[in-house]
Amino acid sequence: MSTYTKSVLKIVFLIQLFSMNSSGQERDCLVCTFPLTPESLKPGQADACEDLYAAACVSANGKYKYQDIIKKEQAKIKKPVVDARNKAAQQMGYKDFNDALKSKLKAAGLTIKSSPDKEAWERLVNPDNFLSINGDADKIYETAQQCGKEKSELNAIPSYLLTEPAELKNIVHRYQTFQTKYKELSIKYNAQDIPNFVDQFGWRCKNLKTAGSSLPKSKDDPRLVQECANIPQLKRQETELFREEGSEGYQRKAEQFIRSHIVMDTSLGSVSLQTPVKSPPKSEVESLRDKIKLLDESITDTCNSYDSIVTNAGKKVTSDLKKEIARSRVTVESLIDSAYSPERQKLAAGIAQSAKNDIQDLVGSLVKDPKKRGDILEGYGDLKISWMQKPEASSYTKDSNGVEVLNEETAGKNLNGSARTAFFDPELSFFTSINAFYNPAGSTGKEKTDEQVTMQPAILSILDENPYAFLGAIAHESGHKIDPYISYINGYDLSGECEGLLNCYRDSKSIKLGIGQSGETMADYYSSEVLAREIQKLPQEQRKQALMSSMEIFCLSDVDINMSPFNEVHPETSLRIGGIYGANPSIRNVLGCKNDSSKFKTCGLNVSILDAPMVNPPTKDSGATAAKGAK
Amino acid sequence: MIKLISVAVLLLSFRTFAEPSTPDLLLDISFEKNHMHHRYSIKEVFDKGSTYVLSFTDERQKTQSMKISEDQARSIKNRATRIIWENLYRKPASSTNCLVYVTLKTDSEQTKICKDNAVLVGESYGFLNALRGAFR
Numbered sequence: 001m002s003t004y005t006k007s008v009l010k011i012v013f014l015i016q017l018f019s020m021n022s023s024g025q026e027r028d029c030l031v032c033t034f035p036l037t038p039e040s041l042k043p044g045q046a047d048a049c050e051d052l053y054a055a056a057c058v059s060a061n062g063k064y065k066y067q068d069i070i071k072k073e074q075a076k077i078k079k080p081v082v083d084a085r086n087k088a089a090q091q092m093g094y095k096d097f098n099d100a101l102k103s104k105l106k107a108a109g110l111t112i113k114s115s116p117d118k119e120a121w122e123r124l125v126n127p128d129n130f131l132s133i134n135g136d137a138d139k140i141y142e143t144a145q146q147c148g149k150e151k152s153e154l155n156a157i158p159s160y161l162l163t164e165p166a167e168l169k170n171i172v173h174r175y176q177t178f179q180t181k182y183k184e185l186s187i188k189y190n191a192q193d194i195p196n197f198v199d200q201f202g203w204r205c206k207n208l209k210t211a212g213s214s215l216p217k218s219k220d221d222p223r224l225v226q227e228c229a230n231i232p233q234l235k236r237q238e239t240e241l242f243r244e245e246g247s248e249g250y251q252r253k254a255e256q257f258i259r260s261h262i263v264m265d266t267s268l269g270s271v272s273l274q275t276p277v278k279s280p281p282k283s284e285v286e287s288l289r290d291k292i293k294l295l296d297e298s299i300t301d302t303c304n305s306y307d308s309i310v311t312n313a314g315k316k317v318t319s320d321l322k323k324e325i326a327r328s329r330v331t332v333e334s335l336i337d338s339a340y341s342p343e344r345q346k347l348a349a350g351i352a353q354s355a356k357n358d359i360q361d362l363v364g365s366l367v368k369d370p371k372k373r374g375d376i377l378e379g380y381g382d383l384k385i386s387w388m389q390k391p392e393a394s395s396y397t398k399d400s401n402g403v404e405v406l407n408e409e410t411a412g413k414n415l416n417g418s419a420r421t422a423f424f425d426p427e428l429s430f431f432t433s434i435n436a437f438y439n440p441a442g443s444t445g446k447e448k449t450d451e452q453v454t455m456q457p458a459i460l461s462i463l464d465e466n467p468y469a470f471l472g473a474i475a476h477e478s479g480h481k482i483d484p485y486i487s488y489i490n491g492y493d494l495s496g497e498c499e500g501l502l503n504c505y506r507d508s509k510s511i512k513l514g515i516g517q518s519g520e521t522m523a524d525y526y527s528s529e530v531l532a533r534e535i536q537k538l539p540q541e542q543r544k545q546a547l548m549s550s551m552e553i554f555c556l557s558d559v560d561i562n563m564s565p566f567n568e569v570h571p572e573t574s575l576r577i578g579g580i581y582g583a584n585p586s587i588r589n590v591l592g593c594k595n596d597s598s599k600f601k602t603c604g605l606n607v608s609i610l611d612a613p614m615v616n617p618p619t620k621d622s623g624a625t626a627a628k629g630a631k
Numbered sequence: 632m633i634k635l636i637s638v639a640v641l642l643l644s645f646r647t648f649a650e651p652s653t654p655d656l657l658l659d660i661s662f663e664k665n666h667m668h669h670r671y672s673i674k675e676v677f678d679k680g681s682t683y684v685l686s687f688t689d690e691r692q693k694t695q696s697m698k699i700s701e702d703q704a705r706s707i708k709n710r711a712t713r714i715i716w717e718n719l720y721r722k723p724a725s726s727t728n729c730l731v732y733v734t735l736k737t738d739s740e741q742t743k744i745c746k747d748n749a750v751l752v753g754e755s756y757g758f759l760n761a762l763r764g765a766f767r
Contacts, residue, residue: 127761135702195716196709202739203705207681239720308702312709411749424753429760445728516691 030350031534031546034467039065040548048544049593052582053574056548057555064559066552073556077458078126081428084334088325092403101125101321108317109188110310111142124318137307137314143185144310147303150178154299159292168288175295182306189313191254194241196312205231227261234261246400322426329396329404332423335431339457340388347463348385348455348470355475356380358530363482365607372492376482379490383478386417386454418454434458434553436473438480440489453477468550471534472527479526483519498522504603511571511579520570524580532586543591551577658708659736662759671762673704687766695766710758711735718742718751733759
């Protein structure tokens, strides 16, 4: 009897054993309870056996199947964070988070317009990234809008038509009042964020010189040049102020510091109104008109500069509120309750166990070295899914506003896993990023971390409506334990065992595997084997839909890259779906595919699973490749 | 003569402050996790006035770049500066070994955020996530 046949018999035995419970009845089929996604039931652009990507992600009319639900999915992912922030704001005595933010902005002197631009407000509250947040001040804040209005009124004055010195003096006064007003307001807002002010001042100093030269331009304001040279000496005062931020008296001290030491942006400061010494004598009217002309030029950029300062002040207030809310007990517990419910934990654990069983089954064929195989099989027994727990009551302290928040001092020691850091990110991105990862066991000093798979909340939320997609994802992450790189870290190098299969993927008729993509590709392959084993428990007529349902995360990432958890070490989505999952012989067998795909070379280990007959066994000619160790 | 020396000292001190070691590099962020090395940078490019380029180099050393406005460059640098200041000036000195989570460097300051600093690792995580979002 060949080793291969022995392995198959052993697997069949093990499966029979596992499929019976203690009373001898057939074990519940977990996947049989999973719903199929509506998208998987829609006709695709191709049959799953021909091109799984085109079947799962693209409609018959050529449009993305998931196009219509992308916004709903995005909102669903963000909802727990929105809800948690609202709850925390309510506990702080506000109607909701928006109400709290408006109130905090107002307290900082930033009154919101009666009808702020909705999109601009959304960009302030939930910025997608840094590139979508600037230039919104006049759409949100009364003061920024007012600046533009007052400037336009000044610009519209026909001073050249006026002949009375009194009238012209009045106009000069209006310009000066305008400048003084916005200079004072700028000092107030700048004082709220000293690091930013210093940074912006450094920016102005940098702009004093032309590229490649360290010398100031001759026309540079000499006082500014001198202040720039003094910056190193001012650093001590700046950092002392920074340490005092938020304390009583801080604002007054910070404003005083800015007034004393820093030359304001000329567009916000006063301009020299002296007429040139050698110019011929002018009448009072002419002199006043010259002054007005100079003032008119000087306020050209006033509101632009002011908008930047107001924008930054608003972002600072928003960020401070988000920081406080993110680490508040209400937010922490609300997010943990919503993402890590006992129901989800039970289902996730069941799915993870199925995936581990299937991978252990595969390991029996892949790894011939008994020592390595034993280590791996045993190691899978210990592999856990990380499941965030609510911090102990002693992990919290009250902040200066009386809000119960995570104690910064003890967070490093008292909190575990992702909870150690997730709530110190004001954006709470851990809860909205679609991501999952495998961590090998590690240790730092005497502190040890367990080997575990982390499925971030956005992936956990998929469990509710599409457990198939969760199955594919957790199988992928669990598969990393035996990918060619991490298996080495884990003490059982499988690079040799994987090489034959990876060579198949390198082929131009397959996915043209790129440098650095081997680990992710093997994890995909293991995931595809798990899916094959699970899907074959379903009636034949549901298998294609189940497989297409499991591809949801891939399909969503293709519609909107922001939904993508994948970085560059993963092959491109259509190649992953079509060339790894769709070209896996085990999957093709359980789907009942009669021929190889015309698009992708069939690549997989020479393994047989359960009761699925090898309707299309891989051959050398068809390109199916057995990894060295599996032969 | 004294006046001349004062000017010379002024110019020298200006040079010390204003000239970064790499003249056009405004921000450089280096992050490594699970053997994946990511790097973000903002460079000022002088070409008929200043333009700003945000770059991201991934774990395969592939670099993507995009032009950003001065306001956007300032906004990103501002967030980096705040994290740097919080690390440099708000936490007590530590004698423990630092396992580096992320290195942040601007044209005037730099710092390493250690993994044991849960608060700043959390803040940096959000910052890195937002930077990554710019390239999606």
